[in-house]
Amino acid sequence: MIVAAVLFAYAALLCTLAPRLLRGAGWAERAPRLGIVLWQVLCASALTAAVLAGLALTVPTVRVGSDLAQLLQACVMALTAQYASPGGAAAxxxxxxxxxxxxxxxAWCTGAALVRIRSERREHRTVLDMVGRADPVRGVVVLDHDEPAAYCLPGRHRRTVITTGALDALDDDQLTAVLAHEHAHQAERHDAVLAWAQTLAVAFPRIPLFHDAEAEIDRLVEMRADDVAADRSGRLTTAAALLAVAGGRTPAVALAAGGSTAARRVRRLIEPHRPLSRLRVAAGSLTAALALAVPLLVVGGPAAAATQLNYCPDGTPAPQVTTMH
Structure with missing residues (x-):
């Protein structure tokens, strides 16, 4: 019971307190990739803790002997002892x-999201193949449209799409920055990162952690792609390129260089660049590792201790059942 209670408390703290501490954190804008990883890890840790808490209530931990028959006997007796009482059965x-x-x-929401995303991407690829024209030099699909826009359609049959309006509005360096932004989305599989965050928000809509993680990850993946483009073309050039395509309309299934966060991202690129120190990056990485390990350590500690003790030692007429609750 103690293990389950600890896991429940840990999951509750992550789901309620973590969003308040991380939402809009300034350090995440200085290291967006670390911010993305930390949000993902916190979500995974909360889910793992909740599932393991349920399993801890369902299946008792037993002291393990060296003999397989004794182990099976111990498991049967531990389960019998727990479910013999109304309280144990209810727990x-x-x-x-x-x-x-x-x-x-x-599983249901993940499956539904995968089916929906695959269908939407397939339909949009069909449209692009019909109305777009390939530009093999730039490696993009060009759409005839006066509105400047650029986006990538991720997946196995990925496309990078740019309108003629964007080609007219961007100079060569700015075009390179925009394309680098879209290629960063594809190379780092930001579509999968966003799809996972969106699935959790849909599956558990009342949990603040998952709701905030979706919004923050959506913001941070764009900043991460901006940083890749800035490394290639310079921060001011990337900012100018974002301004040029910020108002372009793009399909929901795509990842675009513009979008609703463009204004804040442009200000970020114009401001002096202040990357996180190595010490703070190391501290953030350690925090992520600890957050992911805590549920496993809470469950694994008692289980590991139990393996060091004989459940049915020689000469003992009957085994003694212990649980990890």
């Missing part, structure tokens, strides 16, 4: 419902 049933509900909801 086990509640734990099973929690674990299955979380995993089932996540």
């Amino acid at each position: 086990g049933a509640a734990g099973a419902v929690l674990a299955l509900a979380v995993l089932g909801r996540l």
